Amino acid sequence: MGPALAASLQLAGHRPVAVSAVSDASRRRAEQMLPEVPVVPPAEVLQRAELVLLTVPDDALPELVSGLAGTGAVRPGQLLVHTSGRYGTKVLDPALRAGALPLALHPAMTFTGTPVDVQRLAGCSFGVTAPEELRLAAEALVIEMGGEPEWIAEENRPLYHAALALGANHLVTLVAQSMELLRTAGVGAPDRMLGPLLGAALDNALRSGDAALTGPVARGDAGTVAAHITELRRHAPATVAGYLAMARATADRALAHGLLKPELAEDLLGVLADGAAAPENGEDR
Numbered sequence: 001m002g003p004a005l006a007a008s009l010q011l012a013g014h015r016p017v018a019v020s021a022v023s024d025a026s027r028r029r030a031e032q033m034l035p036e037v038p039v040v041p042p043a044e045v046l047q048r049a050e051l052v053l054l055t056v057p058d059d060a061l062p063e064l065v066s067g068l069a070g071t072g073a074v075r076p077g078q079l080l081v082h083t084s085g086r087y088g089t090k091v092l093d094p095a096l097r098a099g100a101l102p103l104a105l106h107p108a109m110t111f112t113g114t115p116v117d118v119q120r121l122a123g124c125s126f127g128v129t130a131p132e133e134l135r136l137a138a139e140a141l142v143i144e145m146g147g148e149p150e151w152i153a154e155e156n157r158p159l160y161h162a163a164l165a166l167g168a169n170h171l172v173t174l175v176a177q178s179m180e181l182l183r184t185a186g187v188g189a190p191d192r193m194l195g196p197l198l199g200a201a202l203d204n205a206l207r208s209g210d211a212a213l214t215g216p217v218a219r220g221d222a223g224t225v226a227a228h229i230t231e232l233r234r235h236a237p238a239t240v241a242g243y244l245a246m247a248r249a250t251a252d253r254a255l256a257h258g259l260l261k262p263e264l265a266e267d268l269l270g271v272l273a274d275g276a277a278a279p280e281n282g283e284d285r
Contacts, residue, residue: 001055001083001107001111001117002019002030002053002055002083003019003029003030003032003033003034003113003117004033004111004117004118004121005053005055005083005107005121005145006019006033006034006037006053007033007034007115007118008118008121008144008145008146009051009141009144009145010034011118012144012145013144014051014144016034016037017037017038017048017049018037018038018039018040018044018045018048018049019034019037019038019039019040019045020039020040020041020042020044020045021039025113027039029113032114032115033114033115033118042064042068042073043068043071043073046068046073046074046075046078047073047075049078050077050078050079051078051079051081051141052078052079052080052081053081053082053083054080054081054082054083055082055083056084058084058085058086058087058161061082061084061087061091062087062091065080065082065091065092065094065095066094068094068095069094069095069097069098070094072098074095074098074099074100075098075099075100076098076099076100077099077100077101078099078100078101079100079101079103079137080092080095080100080101080102080103081103081104081105081141082103082104082105083104083105083106083107084104084106084161085106085108085127085157085160085161085164085165086157086158086161087104087157088104088129088152088153088154088155088157089102089103089104089129089130089131089154090154091104092104101134101137102130102131102134103128103129103130103134103137103138103141104127104128104129104130104157105126105127105128105138105141105142106126106127106128106161107121107124107125107126107145107147108124108125108126108127108150108164109121109124110168121145121146121147122146122147123146123147123148124146124147124148125147125148125149125150126142126145126147126148126149126150127150127152127157127160127161128142128149128150128151128152129151129152129153129154129157135151173242174242174246175194175198177236177239177242178190178194179191179194180236181232181235181236181239182194184235184236210253210254210256210257210259211257211259213250213253213254213257213259215250216228217247217250217251217254217260217268218250218251218254218259218260219260219264220260220261220264220265220267220268221268222264222267222268222270222271225247225268225271225272226271226274226275228243229243229244229271229275229278233278240275244272244275244276247272248269248272251265251268251269251272
């Protein structure tokens, strides 16, 4: 994420002065997307820059901030921006006490580590948390990167991040599992088969929410769902728990929104309960 955001700000007229990269992969990304920008230790980045992007994994951020503040690397008036979805600005309190100006700017986008990431920032929403006096600065930075600011309260950051992980991260797992099962079923190009279907499903869901639910669970086709569970146990037992959990969640939503008839829901929920209670790999319980 770091090189993509820095490259976007460079296109907007900012001048990258330094980057920190530890692994060989991160060094290659920096060289590809920020050529001629020197790679230096984190403390030296802070010495050189007026605006600093902290683009590290969520769990590493508190220790990084404390460490930088403890070494005296943070300077008064320095804009310190982290890109964690989980945290707001309180995680930057050690740097705030050193005089830094704290911003939390999280792009709601997945990154590949290639130049295509810069293009994907156009129109991308950013979850933004900032002190009131820095709201204009935060908004300006997001707009310069081609994004759209969406203001998130400090206390809502973990929920905001969980929502994105539920929708995006789990989607990759579901699609990868679906492609594996299609290959097992003899489909030669599962990506080509799934592309139009998933595109339509996503578009329908974004437009219509629960009204877009379809398929055997929403219809209450208990027999079909039972057949699914049987086949999944036979060919891909690791997918059964996920199938049952998503089917139950789908049934609950379809029932609550009047799409699943109550008289059909009883048999369907029974099949899902039996599926959850069935022994794995033929073992007795």
